[in-house]
Each structure stands twice: as C-alpha cells, then as structure tokens.
Amino acid sequence: MTAPSPVHQRPMLEINRLEKRFGDTEVLKSIDLRVQPGELVFVIGPSGSGKSTMLRCCNRLEEPSAGTILLDGEHVTDCRGAALDRMRLKIGMVFQGFHLYPHKSVLDNVMLAQLRALKRPKAEAKARAMEMLSHVGLAHKADAMPSELSGGQQQRVAIARALALDPKVMLFDEPTSALDPELVGSVLKVMRQLRDEGMTMLVVSHEMGFAREAADRVVFMDGGVVVEAGPPEAIFGNPQSDRLKSFLARVSKAEE
Amino acid sequence: MRFLETFFNGAVMAKYLPDLLSAIVTTLWLSAVILVLGLSLGLALACLRSLGRWYLTLPIVAFADIGRALPPLVVILIFYFGLPGLGISLSGPAVLILVLSGVLAAFAEEIFWAGLTAVPKGQWEAGRATGLSFARTLFEIALPQAIRLGIPPLVNRALAITKMTALGSVIGVKEILSVSSSAQSFSGSATPLTMAALAYLAIFLPAVLLSRLLERRYSWAV
Numbered sequence: 183m184t185a186p187s188p189v190h191q192r193p194m195l196e197i198n199r200l201e202k203r204f205g206d207t208e209v210l211k212s213i214d215l216r217v218q219p220g221e222l223v224f225v226i227g228p229s230g231s232g233k234s235t236m237l238r239c240c241n242r243l244e245e246p247s248a249g250t251i252l253l254d255g256e257h258v259t260d261c262r263g264a265a266l267d268r269m270r271l272k273i274g275m276v277f278q279g280f281h282l283y284p285h286k287s288v289l290d291n292v293m294l295a296q297l298r299a300l301k302r303p304k305a306e307a308k309a310r311a312m313e314m315l316s317h318v319g320l321a322h323k324a325d326a327m328p329s330e331l332s333g334g335q336q337q338r339v340a341i342a343r344a345l346a347l348d349p350k351v352m353l354f355d356e357p358t359s360a361l362d363p364e365l366v367g368s369v370l371k372v373m374r375q376l377r378d379e380g381m382t383m384l385v386v387s388h389e390m391g392f393a394r395e396a397a398d399r400v401v402f403m404d405g406g407v408v409v410e411a412g413p414p415e416a417i418f419g420n421p422q423s424d425r426l427k428s429f430l431a432r433v434s435k436a437e438e
Numbered sequence: 439m440r441f442l443e444t445f446f447n448g449a450v451m452a453k454y455l456p457d458l459l460s461a462i463v464t465t466l467w468l469s470a471v472i473l474v475l476g477l478s479l480g481l482a483l484a485c486l487r488s489l490g491r492w493y494l495t496l497p498i499v500a501f502a503d504i505g506r507a508l509p510p511l512v513v514i515l516i517f518y519f520g521l522p523g524l525g526i527s528l529s530g531p532a533v534l535i536l537v538l539s540g541v542l543a544a545f546a547e548e549i550f551w552a553g554l555t556a557v558p559k560g561q562w563e564a565g566r567a568t569g570l571s572f573a574r575t576l577f578e579i580a581l582p583q584a585i586r587l588g589i590p591p592l593v594n595r596a597l598a599i600t601k602m603t604a605l606g607s608v609i610g611v612k613e614i615l616s617v618s619s620s621a622q623s624f625s626g627s628a629t630p631l632t633m634a635a636l637a638y639l640a641i642f643l644p645a646v647l648l649s650r651l652l653e654r655r656y657s658w659a660v
Contacts, residue, residue, distance in 0.1 A: 243563055264571070271569035281564035285582045294578060295568035340564075347568060 192255055194219045194382040195240065195351050200249035202235055202406075209235050211406040212249070217351065220380040224393040224414070227403035228429055233386045236403070237353050240384065241273040242266060254350055271299055274344030278356040280336040282328035282343075288315065289324040292343045300347055307346075314342035318372050334365030338372055345376075352376065354385040370396075390433060394418055402426045450629040454621040458630070461617035462637050468534060468613060469600035469641075475539035476599065477592070480546025484584075487547070488554055488576060498547065505544025511605050513537045518609040530611040534603060542599045549591050553584030593649035597642060614638065 193216040202210040209232045217223045225233045238244040240251055242258065251258040253272060261269045282291050292311035296302045302310070315321045318338035320331075328336055337357055344352060354373070358366045370392050377383060377396055387393070393400055393414055400417040402410045404425050410417060421427045483501070486494045517533045528536070557580045565575030607616035618634035 241567055243567060267566075267569045267571050270567055273567075275567040277560060277564065279558075279560050281558075281560040283561065283564070283579055285586065295565075295570055298574050298578060299569035299571075343564075343568065 191218060193217060193252075194221075194254055195384060196250075196252040197236070197240070198250045198252075200236065200239060200251065201247045202232070202239060202244060203247045209406050210239070210246075213403075213406075213408055215401060215408065215411075217382055217384055219382055221398045222377045222383045222385065222396060224397035224400045225384065225386045225403060226388070226390070226393065226400060226417075226429075227409075228432075231403040232406040233403045234355055237275075237355050237384065237386050240351075240353055241270050241275055243275075267299060271295075271347050272350045274347065274349035274352040276337070276340050276344055276352065276354045276357045278359050280328075280333070280340045280360070282336055282339055284328055286328075287324070288320065288326050288328065288331070288339050291328065291339060292346050295343070296346055310346050311342070314346045315339070317345070317375075318342045319368075332365055333361045334368045337361065337369045341369075341372055341376075351382040351384065354383065354387065356386055356388070358387065358389055388433075390418070402429065404429065444628050445632045447627050447629040450621075450625050450627045451633060454618070454625070454630050454633065457617050457621065458614065458633055458637060461612055461614045462641070464531075464611070465603050465613040465637075466641065468531060468603045468606070468611070471535050472539045472542060472600055472603070473596055475535065476542025477546050477596065479539065479543035481550055481581075483543065483547040484550035484554060485576060485581070487551055488580075502544045502547045505541050506548070508541075510537055510541050510599075510602055511608070513541075514605055514609060530606060530609040533609060534606045534611055538599055538602055538605075541602075542596065545595045545599070546592060549588040549595065550581075550584055553587040554580055556587055557583045589649075589653050593646075593652065597645060597649075600645075601638070601642065 195215075195217040197213055197215040200210055200213040200215075201208070213232075213236055215223070215236075225236070227233050235244055239246045240258065242261070246259060249259070253269065256269070258269055258273070282288075283294070286294065289308070289311055292314060293304075293307045296307035296310060297304065300307075312321055312324060315324055318341055320335060320338055320342070323331060323335060323339070328339070331339065341352075341357075357373070358369050361369065366389070370389065373383070373385070373392075374396050385393075385397075395414075397414050399411060400414045401408055402417060402421075402423075402425075409423050410421065410426050417426070418430065421430055483498050487498050514533055514537050517528065517537055518530065521528060561579050561583065562575055565579045566572070570578065603611075603613050604615040606613045607619060610616070614634050614637050618630040618637075621630035622628060
C-alpha cells in the first residue's frame with residue numbers, strides 16, 4: 183500500500199505576479215495572493231495602496247497590465263467576450279456605492295442577471311431571489327424600490343444580488359465605507375453569516391474590528407505591494423514591518 | 439361682431455371643414471411617421487456612439503451637429519427643388535418626412551447620448567460584474583435610465599419638430615397650414631386660419647398633457 187499523497191488543496195482564487203499601471207503610475211507591483219476555499223481574507227492598507235485596484239482586477243473591471251488570476255484553477259485573465267461574462271457569474275462583487283438599479287424593484291434587481299446572464303427560468307430566478315433576500319433579512323422589501331431603502335438595506339440587497347448567481351467567491355470593495363455608522367452592523371452581520379456558511383471571501387475594508395474577529399487571514403498592502411500577511415492575531419498583535427506598525431497606529435488614533 | 443365675422447365666420451367654416459379634416463389626418467400621420475423614425479434613428483445612433491469607436495462616433499457627431507445647425511426649411515427646399523436636378527424626384531410628403539425625421543434624429547441622438555453619459559459608471563460596473571454583456575447592460579440598465587433623464591427635453595423637441603410639418607405648405611403638402619391658407623386666399627376670410635390654429639391645438643395640446651403623464655410615469659427617486 184502506498185501512502186496517500188498529501189492533500190494539496192487548490193486555492194479558490196489565485197493571484198500571481200499581478201501588475202497594474204495607469205500610464206506611468208505603477209499601482210500594483212507584482213502582487214501574489216491565494217484565497218483557499220471557505221477562507222475569508224481581509225485586505226487592509228492606506229488609501230492609494232492599490233487594494234481596490236487589486237480587487238477590481240479579479241473580475242477584470244480593471245484590466246491587469248501583467249500577471250495571471252485563476253478562479254478554482256480556471257484562468258480569469260485569459261477570458262474574452264462571452265467567456266469573460268460567464269466567468270464573472272462565478273465572481274460576486276459588492277461595491278462601496280451599492281449600485282442597485284434605481285429603475286428596478288428590489289426583486290428585479292436580484293433577478294436581472296439570473297434571467298439575462300444565467301438564463302434561469304423566471305420562476306426559478308424569482309424563488310432564488312426571494313431565498314437570497316430572506317437570507318439578508320429583506321424578503322419583506324422585495325417590491326420596494328431601492329430609493330426607499332436605507333444604505334444598509336441597499337447594501338444587503340446588493341449582496342443578495344451577487345449571491346443569487348451562486349458565485350464561487352465574493353469580492354467586497356469597502357462594503358461599509360459609505361454607510362452611516364449605525365447601519366454598518368447589519369451588513370457585517372450578513373458577511374459573518376456568509377463566512378460561517380463557508381463562502382470564500384476577499385474583503386477590502388477599514389473595519390479593523392471585524393477583521394480581527396472574522397478574518398482567517400489579513401493582508402496588509404502599501405504602495406502596490408503586499409507588505410505583510412498572516413492571521414489577524416499576528417498582523418494586529420505583532421506587526422513586523424514599520425509600515426504596518428505606523429498604519430495601525432494611525433488607524434487606532436483615528437478610531438479614538 | 440366684426441371680430442366674430444373675421445375669425446369665426448360660420449359659413450366659411452362649414453365650407454372648408456371637410457378639406458381641413460383631411461388636412462388634419464395628413465398632419466397626424468406625417469407627425470406620427472416623423473416621430474417614430476426620428477426617435478428610433480436617434481436612439482440607434484446614441485447606442486452606436488456608446489460603443490466608443492471613432493469611426494462610428496465621428497460621422498454620428500457630424501450628423502447630429504449639422505442636423506441641429508441647419509434650418510429645416512432650407513434643407514426642405516434644397517431636397518424638394520434641388521434633388522430633381524440630380525434625377526431624384528421625391529414627393530412633398532417624402533421630403534418632409536426625410537428632413538424632419540432626420541432633424542429629430544439629430545436632436546434625439548444628442549439627448550439620448552447626454553442621458554447615457556449621465557448614468558453613473560457604477561451602474562455599468564454592477565451590470566458587467568454580474569455577467570451581463572455590454573449590450574444587455576446598455577439595454578436593461580443604462581438606456582432605461584438615460585431615457586428617463588431625456589424625456590422632458592425629448593418631448594419638447596418632438597413637439598417642436600412635429601409642428602414643423604407646417605413647413606410642408608411651401609412644397610405643396612396638403613397639411614393643415616397649406617389647406618387653410620389656400621382657403622383663406624379663396625374666401626378672403628381669416629376664419630380658415632383660426633380653424634388651423636384650433637386644429638393644431640386639438641392635436642398638440644393633448645400631446646403636451648400626455649407628455650406630463652409620461653414624465654410622471656417615468657420618474658423615480660434616485
């Protein structure tokens with residue numbers, strides 16, 4: 183009998199030597215990052231560090247200048263046209279500004295891509311939309327228009343809209359930065375619930391408290407590079423680099 | 439009494455009413471054709487422009503700018519009296535439809551385009567990030583919002599241009615103004631012109647009211 187080979191789990195999301203330039207400005211300088219299935223990876227860093235750009239490269243809202251991105255072993259960076267549209271179905275994204283469609287009801291917001299991109303039958307899409315809306319606690323708002331909802335509710339609808347497509351990974355781009363402080367909790371609660379259900383998540387956010395308690399791994403970016411990465415206890419409790427130390431000091435001063 | 443005799447002479451009214459009714463029908467169908475052609479061409483051009491290819495954008499912008507700059511009457515006269523010199527003879531109604539729907543298309547393209555550029559970039563990103571194609575995102579997300587923004591100026595422009603069917607009177611189209619002004623010459627009474635004014639009101643006042651309903655129907659708080 184041969185010994186079983188060690189299990190090498192394939193990362194759900196794999197970013198290899200990712201570079202991004204805007205003209206002469208180098209925003210990302212060879213980023214490497216792996217997100218394992220079911221892992222919640224939190225990206226922190228000062229503004230302008232390239233963390234949002236890195237996230238937006240993952241579904242090609244931003245076109246990488248160099249490097250590769252793989253989702254569950256499949257190349258995201260090679261996709262063109264309709265293949266890219268199909269790939270994006272597997273990558274959920276939540277924006278800082280929610281971006282719900284103002285001319286469509288909450289239910290239609292969650293159904294649109296299911297019908298038009300995933301080609302689900304209407305009844306199935308509706309059932310799935312209602313399921314996701316209950317999941318984020320907003321089934322009773324299905325017939326409301328986005329403008330009738332609070333920011334926190336809008337963001338939860340946006341999360342439901344992404345989840346309804348059954349993505350393999352969820353990208354969160356500063357999901358709570360545009361919210362009034364008292365509404366932040368409701369969105370974080372949904373994110374924690376997602377994490378507990380085993381969703382793979384890559385989160386760019388300034389919610390350090392949430393990172394500390396919910397993240398499996400924290401990545402600190404500055405100046406377009408990953409400076410430090412590790413479990414939250416290490417990143418927050420025992421920062422190694424001067425840049426991370428001074429960033430954490432600035433953040434904790436701001437939070438006081 | 440003299441006022442009524444001049445502008446509301448019963449005998450003259452009775453005599454020219456049948457002619458005027460058929461002229462109203464002519465004005466109505468000309469307007470309808472111009473509206474449908476002009477608005478759909480304008481919409482199509484704005485959609486093509488949104489593709490962002492210079493070889494499409496350049497001729498579209500040229501068409502929109504020239505179409506908005508030229509007085510329609512000049513173009514109508516050139517088409518009606520000039521084209522036969524090239525062996526192309528178009529009827530009065532054909533020239534009117536061609537020129538006015540072209541002018542409406544030029545304005546409509548600019549209005550739809552302005553609406554499209556006013557749709558926040560995040561709307562496009564949300565659509566594309568959920569796997570919708572460019573065309574789907576344009577038609578399902580961007581255009582409905584652009585059209586809503588464009589409705590007030592579109593309605594104004596559409597009314598202004600359909601009223602220009604009166605320019606058909608200079609190239610022999612039997613629409614309201616030409617019929618009533620020839621009736622005025624024959625009868626020596628201003629009454630047919632009054633009838634024309636009433637006819638225009640009967641057509642365009644409901645259109646104005648309808649447009650108010652439309653604006654309310656398409657408004658939603660953002």
